[in-house]
Amino acid sequence: MKNGSAAKGRSSWSSKLVNPVLDKEFRLRMRTPRSMWALFFYVGAMGAAALAFIYLMTEINRHGPSAFNPEESRMMFIFISFAQMGLIAFMAPGLTAGVISGEREKQTLNLLLTTQQSSATIILSKLVSSLAFMILIVLATMPVYSIVFLYGGISPWQLLGLFLFFVFVMFVLGAFGLLFSTLFKRTMLAVIATYGVTLFLFIGTALMFLFLNGVLQELYRNVPSTGAPPYRWIGHLLALNPAAAMYSILEPSLTRQAFFVSGMQGNSRSPMTLWQEFILIYSIVTSLLIGLSIRYLRPRLKRRT
Amino acid sequence: MFGFVGPNGAGKSTTMLILSTLMAPTSGSVKVDGFEVTEHPKEVRKRIGYMPDFFGVYDQFKTTEYLHFYGASYGIPKSERDQLIPQLLELVNLSDKRDAYVDTLSRGMKQRLCLARCLVHDPELLILDEPASGLDPRARIEMREILKELKAMGKTIIISSHILPELAEMVDEIGVIEHGQIIAQGKVADIQNRLRVKRILSVRLTGREEEAEAFLRNHPLVTRTMRDDRVVHVHFAGGDEEQADLLRQLLDEGFRLISFSEAQTNLEDIFLEITKGGGGTA
Numbered sequence: 001m002k003n004g005s006a007a008k009g010r011s012s013w014s015s016k017l018v019n020p021v022l023d024k025e026f027r028l029r030m031r032t033p034r035s036m037w038a039l040f041f042y043v044g045a046m047g048a049a050a051l052a053f054i055y056l057m058t059e060i061n062r063h064g065p066s067a068f069n070p071e072e073s074r075m076m077f078i079f080i081s082f083a084q085m086g087l088i089a090f091m092a093p094g095l096t097a098g099v100i101s102g103e104r105e106k107q108t109l110n111l112l113l114t115t116q117q118s119s120a121t122i123i124l125s126k127l128v129s130s131l132a133f134m135i136l137i138v139l140a141t142m143p144v145y146s147i148v149f150l151y152g153g154i155s156p157w158q159l160l161g162l163f164l165f166f167v168f169v170m171f172v173l174g175a176f177g178l179l180f181s182t183l184f185k186r187t188m189l190a191v192i193a194t195y196g197v198t199l200f201l202f203i204g205t206a207l208m209f210l211f212l213n214g215v216l217q218e219l220y221r222n223v224p225s226t227g228a229p230p231y232r233w234i235g236h237l238l239a240l241n242p243a244a245a246m247y248s249i250l251e252p253s254l255t256r257q258a259f260f261v262s263g264m265q266g267n268s269r270s271p272m273t274l275w276q277e278f279i280l281i282y283s284i285v286t287s288l289l290i291g292l293s294i295r296y297l298r299p300r301l302k303r304r305t
Numbered sequence: 306m307f308g309f310v311g312p313n314g315a316g317k318s319t320t321m322l323i324l325s326t327l328m329a330p331t332s333g334s335v336k337v338d339g340f341e342v343t344e345h346p347k348e349v350r351k352r353i354g355y356m357p358d359f360f361g362v363y364d365q366f367k368t369t370e371y372l373h374f375y376g377a378s379y380g381i382p383k384s385e386r387d388q389l390i391p392q393l394l395e396l397v398n399l400s401d402k403r404d405a406y407v408d409t410l411s412r413g414m415k416q417r418l419c420l421a422r423c424l425v426h427d428p429e430l431l432i433l434d435e436p437a438s439g440l441d442p443r444a445r446i447e448m449r450e451i452l453k454e455l456k457a458m459g460k461t462i463i464i465s466s467h468i469l470p471e472l473a474e475m476v477d478e479i480g481v482i483e484h485g486q487i488i489a490q491g492k493v494a495d496i497q498n499r500l501r502v503k504r505i506l507s508v509r510l511t512g513r514e515e516e517a518e519a520f521l522r523n524h525p526l527v528t529r530t531m532r533d534d535r536v537v538h539v540h541f542a543g544g545d546e547e548q549a550d551l552l553r554q555l556l557d558e559g560f561r562l563i564s565f566s567e568a569q570t571n572l573e574d575i576f577l578e579i580t581k582g583g584g585g586t587a
Contacts, residue, residue, distance in 0.1 A: 020377035024363070031365040106361035111422070114325050114355045115378035116347065301329045301343040 021122050025129030039137055042087060046141045049083040073151035078250050080144060081162055085243055089202055092134060092170045093194035096177030098187040099126040105187060119297040123290060127178050134170045161249055165275065169242045172282045173198055175289040182293045205241040209234055235259035238274055245278035306456050308476035309465035316485040317465040318358055321434045325355040337430060354423030358435040362415055364408035368399060371407055371418065372425055379426035393421040397451055413444030420451060433464045505568040506539040511561040520558060524551065
């Protein structure tokens with residue numbers, strides 16, 4: 001009796017955690033050879049990047065100290081992290097921009113929408129399942145990071161923080177993909193829109209920062225140092241950039257540099273670090289994106305009165 | 306069982322989408338079992354099983370997994386599904402395919418699997434949009450037998466088709482839709498009577514055929530006559546009463562009739578007749 005109720009409790013918990021849509025997504029995703037190939041090429045690319053880095057460093061240091069030192073190991077960690085971030089930027093839109101439009105194209109969406117599953121369940125399950133697969137892929141690259149641990153220079157906490165940040169970035173890009181997938185009928189359009197936004201976040205914000213940085217440097221050059229603001233607002237632009245935010249975790253001085261007015265006396269200060277601001281802004285943006293996806297998944301049946 | 310008839314683009318699928326809570330009506334109100342579809346879509350979804358005219362399946366699922374997924378999506382506990390799914394597969398003659406992957410099934414089998422999926426939560430109303438489209442004659446017959454069985458089980462079924470003879474023998478009522486409007490609704494036979502603009506009468510005589518044809522041609526309700534040896538074919542625009550009158554008039558005129566009969570017109574002729582000019586392709 002007791003066992004029975006315990007089992008029932010467990011099953012109700014598992015049914016809450018894994019709803020039918022999530023269960024379906026997990027099963028079907030792992031049944032396609034495509035997932036295995038994605039995993040294979042991702043880990044392969046990361047491994048190749050790490051080995052290429054080690055090769056280059058040892059080539060450069062051929063006439064210097066023979067060993068791979070902790071400072072180089074740290075550089076390698078940063079290099080691998082940027083490579084990882086680049087791969088995530090490629091993978092996340094591709095994995096999420098087809099989740100709803102793909103069902104629509106396969107003509108399975110209407111069948112799903114007539115079930116008792118709520119729009120929120122469907123949208124969140126799609127996002128979580130895509131995210132779970134991306135986490136699996138990133139976890140699969142852990143052995144590459146172990147090369148870094150072999151040489152030292154990085155703490156496990158930094159690695160954990162970085163990993164959580166990757167998950168957050170995947171969540172953000174995934175939410176964009178999900179919304180476009182819900183709004184656009186064709187997967188191709190949704191993919192293009194998601195890559196467009198990703199490109200803007202990574203390259204567009206950086207270019208805007210660099211451009212405005214140049215303009216402001218010119219402006220402040222002629223202003224007496226006491227009249228300049230204590231920090232520059234354009235630092236916030238860099239806080240929109242996932243790569244910059246990630247780098248601010250590995251290299252905290254980046255935040256100071258982003259908000260720093262060159263030629264100024266005294267310390268420049270910023271309200272918070274780049275990655276903190278990134279997480280704050282994109283938490284709000286992502287919530288909005290998910291909310292819109294839920295809203296637009298099903299047609300609005302109630303007429304406005 | 307209600308048959309929904311109309312040319313392509315008349316609004317059959319649209320009506321069914323609205324009934325299935327997948328599209329908002331632009332005007333009017335739609336109720337399923339007392340629930341307004343726009344106000345209580347969740348309640349409506351519980352009560353309907355919808356089968357679209359075109360649908361996809363999750364190819365990587367086995368047939369039982371496919372039904373388990375939809376069963377779970379309707380909130381049916383696993384223990385119940387374990388009992389229910391073999392019964393459903395039995396009903397749609399797919400028991401021997403229970404472990405087959407969905408992408409290995411033929412079109413007819415997928416169609417039947419989709420029908421089983423509609424039934425997984427035991428809905429009171431089945432909305433079937435062209436369930437027999439694209440099926441070979443044998444698969445059509447199988448589908449028809451299953452639908453008859455469902456009707457016998459007491460399900461309310463709304464079915465659209467442009468294969469009219471099939472509908473005629475199954476449905477209790479039909480509704481003819483064109484340009485988004487119901488232009489006729491009722492029992493198949495009643496509609497046949499009401500909408501029959503022309504009936505074709507065959508009058509066989511022992512002689513005086515030419516005279517008879519001339520007499521008939523002058524009758525106000527006769528639109529056309531043709532003579533074929535001793536038989537005069539008449540396109541007659543009247544109803545049963547007028548037809549009886551015509552027979553009396555012919556006899557009163559002294560024509561000797563061997564037979565006076567109505568050529569059978571089928572549902573398809575009527576459909577073509579009432580929707581002509583509407584771009585019908587049935």
